[in-house]
Amino acid sequence: MNAQHQPTGSAYFMTAETARPETHTLSVLVDNEPGVLARVIGLFSGRGYNIESLTVSETEHEAHLSRITIVTTATPNVLEQIKSQLERIVPVHRVVDLTVRSAELGHDKPLERELALIKVAGSGENRVEALRLADAFRAQVIDANTEHFIFEITGRVSKIEQFISIMRPLGLVEICRTGIAAMNRGSQGM
Amino acid sequence: MAGKQMEMTGAEMVLQALKDNGVEHIFGYPGGAVLPIYDELHQQEDIEHILVRHEQGAGHMAEGYARSTGKPGVVLVTSGPGATNVVTALQDALMDSIPLVCLTGQVPTSLIGSDAFQECDTVGITRPCTKHNWLVKDVNQLSRIIHEAFRIATTGRPGPVVVDIPKDVQFATGIYTPPSPVIEQKSYQPKVSGDLDKIRAAIELMATAKRPIIYSGGGVINSGREASQLLRELVELTGFPITSTLMGLGAYPASGKNWMGMLGMHGTYEANMAMHDCDVMVCIGARFDDRITGRLDAFSPNSKKIHIDIDPSSINKIVRTDIGILGDVGHVLEDMVRLWRASKKTDHSQLADWWTRIAKWKARNSLAYPVNNDVIMPQYAIQRLYELTKDRDTFITTEVGQHQMWAAQFYGFEEPNRWMTSGGLGTMGYGFPAAIGVQVAHRDSLVIDIAGDASIQMCIQELSCAVQYELPVKIFILNNQYMGMVRQWQQLLHGNRLSHSYTESMPDFVKLAEAYGATGIRCDKPADLDDAITRMVETKGPVIFDCRVAALANCFPMIPSGKAHNDMLLPDEASDEAVANAIDAKGRALV
Secondary structure, eight states, X not given: OOXXXXXXXXXXXXXXXXXXXXXXXXXXXXXXXXXXXXXXXXXXXXXXXXXXXXXXXXXXTTTTEEXXXXXXXXXXXXXXXXXXXXXXXXXXXXXXXXXXXXXXTTOSSOEEEEEEEEEEEOOTHHHHHHHHHHHHTTOEEEEEOSSEEEEEEEEOHHHHHHHHHHHGGGTEEEEEEOOOEEEOSSSOOO | OTTOOEEEEHHHHHHHHHHHTTOOEEEEOOOGGGHHHHHHHHTOSSSEEEEOSSHHHHHXXXXXXXXXXXXXXXXXXXXXXXXXXXXXXXXXXXXXTOOEXXXXXXXXXXXXXXXXXXXXXXXXXXXXXXXXXXXXXXXXXXXXXXXXXXXXXXXXXXOEEEEEEEHHHHHSEEEEOOOOSSOOOSSOOOOOSOOHHHHHHHHHHHHHOSSEEEEEOHHHHHTOHHHHHHHHHHHHHHOOOEEEOGGGTTSXXXXXXXXXXXXSTTSOHHHHHHHHHOSEEEEESOXXXXXXXXXXXXXXXXXXXXXXXXXXXXXXXXXXXSEEEESOHHHHHHHHHHHHHHTTOOOOGGGHHHHHHHHHHHHTOTTOOOOOSSSBOHHHHHHHHHHHHTTSXXXXXXXXXXXXXXXXXXXXXXXXXXXEOOOSSOOTTOHHHHHHHHHHHOTTSEEEEEEETTGGGGSGGGHHHHHHTTOOOEEEEEEOSBOHHHHHHHHHHSTTOOTTOBOSSOOOHHHHHHHHTSEEEEEOOHHHHHHHHHHHHHOSSOEEEEEEBOTTOOOOSBOOTTOOTTSOBOGGGXXXXXXXXXXXXXXXXXX
């Protein structure tokens, strides 16, 4: 007997989820007012949705609008729910599923970039190697002394992940990442 | 005065804003952080304040007031415990889409975050249980925010809002701006009119249906009396059978010829069977709650589904719909009625076979219960209450449990806004304060809280409030000394081990009523019941009616958990053994 066909022995009927989860990037345009971020992330935690990456900043100062970029993984039904639930939040102006939109525009996926600061300490051969690799990855040195470097690197998430894993054996001390900023290609706005 | 700016204190603004938004009654409890507002209340006569005995009561009273009038209910409480006590009512209103405006006092802005006396993070605590909330830090924003609060609470899918007002903002002087017909807010713009192409598609689908059903919900009531009228017209025009959720009772009259009774876990056999076997389902202002659908993968497997809802997140949330129409039920129904009329389709003969099948299911008489001349059966008590009060101007509220389901099954509602019950949250303690709220709005009507002996004790303190304001609410307790619904589930799921569902020490409800200055009536014989109910109805003040009913009666029919609509447990099959085996060993092992 399939697990989902068994009575659950509770006041609730529960089914096993069979649909495949997908990762989508959402852009959410909100009024920049106190508590608005808490409303958005409270919705995710309260309803059991995932947040894989989150970035927020005021983008239109005059209109007090902030743009929140959220990367989430869920089944197609839940992704539709997330969008509808976000749209219910009073200070939310617009929610665009950039992943869906980019497919509509005929693209593979939206443009996604992340910035990371990476501190590496060491000496001798490791230090030279770190600097050489940073150059290959087009990472910039933004601080250094004889014992360390801080690199600034920008790019796709995969590039940053790769750079971090390469730095790990070379004396990685500290990482700070911004989370993903995303936008679709072409002349149209969100 | 309109359009002219006026200088006043924050506390004066609160009163002015309430008046400008048409408020006549508020439910509240004073405390340190709202004293400036209470001082203003004291110096005016336009708004009547009802002093509750516990802030939860204020919240439920406002809910009853709102649900029976269609107007927003208003609550005023202090900071800290005042605010936290009202949280249950806020969540209740959120789940049942009841418009509430709750004003909370807050410690002065300079003390926020310092763990001051009676401080709590009210906007943080109430964020997930309100539609929206605000902390007002600038007195010049106060009037705009209160007007916005009323707009958000009452438009779109209605719901509760909280405006948290620090004490220094109540004292501060600023500029009052009256409500403006021009809406400044850009983000929140609920859509009321449905997409006409989709409505046309729905009408076409409905016109071809051979086994249709209308499944309506609380959204019809929330949309206003017009919506209920339009629903009745649509049923008349189409000849479709109609069932309703718990929240939607009264939108279509129980005496209507197409009425099949409530659906869902304790709905009628015919309603659930028709839901399961239909070919077109028209869901109007309901949300496919888990108490309605039963087992989801077997829910109405062969039907096309039309769903009308004002909340986009309700559509496709639980059940995938074929035609989802986003809009206010009243507006969409108006279009549907107009389009159906235009199609000039008056022949209902293609539904004849369907009605024959429904008649067979109906003949199963799924609400039957054993007649007993010695002990009052709870179902009989509700039936007699209905017969003896139906010709009056009656409003019914309930608490939560078996009595609630029996009330839904056996009390016939002919009109919307006459039935107040906690559906989504299932709040024991809701019914009595809700009844007080109804009575405040309808002083001369008969308002009855159908209660259980356990639920009534959750907000019994409000009897003091009912006596103070001479609100003649009748509490009709189906007293079986058990938390009946809990016991029923223990019998079904937990081997009849009745863990803590029996109340060994029960107050003497007659003496309790007398202690509060109300009237107590007790009845334990079926033969005495009619006279006792008549006496209750004719008593001028509040009454507690202690109706001693059969202790072990259970609520049937029932869809046991994990079962589909066509797999109901009917009363005549519900032997002790059948009840014990309704959920098999595998199911129990999973608990």
